[in-house]
Amino acid sequence: MSLRYLTAGETHGPQLTAIIEGLPSNLNIDFEELNFQLHRRQKGYGRGRRMQIEKDQANFVGGIRHGYTTGAPVALVVQNNDWKHWQNIMNIEPIEGSDEEKRRVHRPRPGHADLNGGLKYNLKDLRNVLERSSARETTVRVACGAIARQFLAEFGIKVAGRVLRIGEIEAPYQDLPIDELIEVTEASSVRVTDAETEKKMEAYIDQIKQEGDSIGGIVECIVEGVPVGLGSHVQYDRKLDARIAQGVMSINAFKGVEIGIGFEAGTIRGSQVHDEIMHSEERGYHRATNRLGGFEGGMTNGMPVVVRGVMKPIPTLYKPLQSVDIDTKEAFTAQVERSDACAVPAASVVMEHVVAWEIAKAFLEKFGGDSMEEIRANFANYNNQLENY
Ligand SMILES: Cc1cc2nc3c(=O)[nH]c(=O)nc-3n(C[C@H](O)[C@H](O)[C@H](O)COP(=O)(O)O)c2cc1C
Ligand SMILES: C=C(O[C@@H]1CC(C(=O)O)=C[C@@H](OP(=O)(O)O)[C@H]1O)C(=O)O
Structure with missing residues (x-):
């Protein structure tokens, strides 16, 4: 059984819930x-x-002992502190x-799931859509990802992760060692590397907010230490770059994904794109550059993702x-009570x-076992195979 999770819960409901299946035994959870x-x-x-109201903490109710x-x-589960303000409505x-009519949401917000969900599920109270489409759900996605x-x-x-751009403002790209990148971006209110x-x-965000507007941006994630050979070229749904793209696109409000230089690859020559293959005693096979972001043929190549x-x-x-x-069916202009200006x-x-x-x-698909010990042994065996290749 491959690793999977499901989540449930509404943004103004009592709690969010996640069930993860396929984790091995004997993984220590911090x-x-x-x-x-x-x-x-x-x-x-x-x-x-809303973020001042919530103090997110995960409570485990199954699958872990000591x-x-x-x-x-x-x-x-993660509790919603805001639930107490919404109990009657929810x-x-x-x-x-209770006056159902009064609490009904019948004015769909542009850019949200409201109207499509109302039409699709035949719901006349659009709250039944917006409650679940809210990015509040990303709390438990992070909890599952934190275990991963x-x-x-x-x-x-x-x-590691960083913000590359917010609207018109681009952050200078600093190529830092991963531990430093984690530390520096953690200390930044906007997750960039310079003050x-x-x-x-x-x-800029203050200004956008003052003007009653909102702003998006571009973010980057880097994963180091990934072994060569995760994912596979042999079938479309085993290509790991494609699966990562699906995961990223499923985050609320995400509109595009790139691996490595991504869209830039369509604007420059092959000689400026492909990463030359090298070999050395200490590093084994590696690439001279990492423009393709750690992937060739839907498989990791050992370079950072x-x-x-x-x-x-x-x-x-x-x-x-x-x-x-x-x-x-009359036109109106949407009213707002509270919202993020930039997330x-x-x-x-x-x-x-x-x-x-x-x-x-x-990783579990490749080195899978039922316990951490079994996975460690499988991983060591593979590393041995790579060394002798
Ligand atoms: C962390 C995070 C916080 C968000 N906060 C808000 C918010 O406060 N107000 C809002 O209208 N949308 C917010 N969104 C975006 C909406 O959830 C999203 O645009 C909406 O559900 C429609 O989905 P789609 O944009 O993926 O099509 C947030 C998204 C994320 C990832
Ligand atoms: C609650 C979270 O984000 C929410 C995501 C969100 C949306 O429409 O996506 C709308 C806002 O919620 P509310 O309407 O209650 O103010 C954000 O605060 C969170 O990130 O934990």
């Missing part, structure tokens, strides 16, 4: 580290009031005497856009965890 990753997702300049996985499905049972990240760390694989860009981006994603501007705007009421730094944390998940899944 709960503090996992909650730190949830905390990182909540940070980032430009987020709205800090170690047992091989059983892992179940975890109640599962009918509430006697801890699993990968056992094999020396490290994950000057950080200041510029903060002021480099993935970029683009996030559109937040759709809910204080400067309202026009839409159509589903009851009257690009937060989304870059989500992306790290989505990428970590896909790599962990492919």
Whole structure:
């Protein structure tokens, strides 16, 4: 059985839930580290009031004993603190005497799932769509990814992320060793590597917010220590670059994915794109450059995996856009109560965890076993095979 997870829960409901299946036994879970990753997702300049209400923590309710996985499905929940303000609106049972009509959402917001979901599921209260389409769900995706990240760390694989651009402001690209990149971006409110860009981006986000607008950006994830040969060229759905692309595109508001230089590859010559193959005693086979972001033929090539994603501007705007009421079919301009102005730094944390998940899944497919000990032995055996190749 390959590694998988399902999530459930609404943004203003009592909690989010995830069930992970396919984790090996005897993986040590560092709960503090996992909650730190949830905390990182909540940070980032430009987020709205909701993030002050939530203090995300994962509670495990299955599959772990005394800090170690047992091989059983892992179940975890994250409470929504905001639930207490929404209980009446979100109640599962009918509430006697409540004015259903008053709480019904019938004005779809442009850029959200509201209208498509209402039409598709035949729901006249669009809250039934928006509650689940909210990026609140990315909390438990990060929790699942944080477990994948801890699993990968056992094999020396490290994950970092950074913001490359917010709207008109591009961050200078600094090629830092991965530990330094993790440290420096962690200290930055917008997850960039230099203080000057950080200041510029903060002021820019403030300005956009003041103008009642929102802004998106471009983020990058780097994974180092990935062995050669994860994924496969032999079948479309085994190509790991394609699976990573699907994961990234599934993050709310993501509109594009690149591996390595990505779209730039269509603008320059082959000699400027392909990475020359080298061999040395210490490094074995490697590439002179890493323009293709660690992939050839849907398989990792041992170079760092480099993935970029683009996030559109937040759709809910204080400067309202026009839409159509589903009851009257009349035009109105959407009203806003609260929203993030920019969630690009937060989304870059989500992306790290989505990428970590896909790599962990492919790692388990290649070196799979039911316990960590079995996987370690399989991994050592493969490394031995590579050394003798
Ligand atoms: C971390 C994060 C936070 C977000 N916060 C908001 C928000 O506060 N307001 C909003 O309108 N959209 C927000 N979004 C984006 C919407 O969830 C998303 O655009 C919407 O569900 C429609 O999905 P699509 O853009 O993928 O088509 C956020 C996305 C992410 C990743
Ligand atoms: C709750 C989170 O993000 C939310 C994602 C979101 C959306 O429409 O996607 C809308 C906002 O929620 P609300 O409407 O309650 O203010 C964000 O705060 C979170 O990231 O944990």
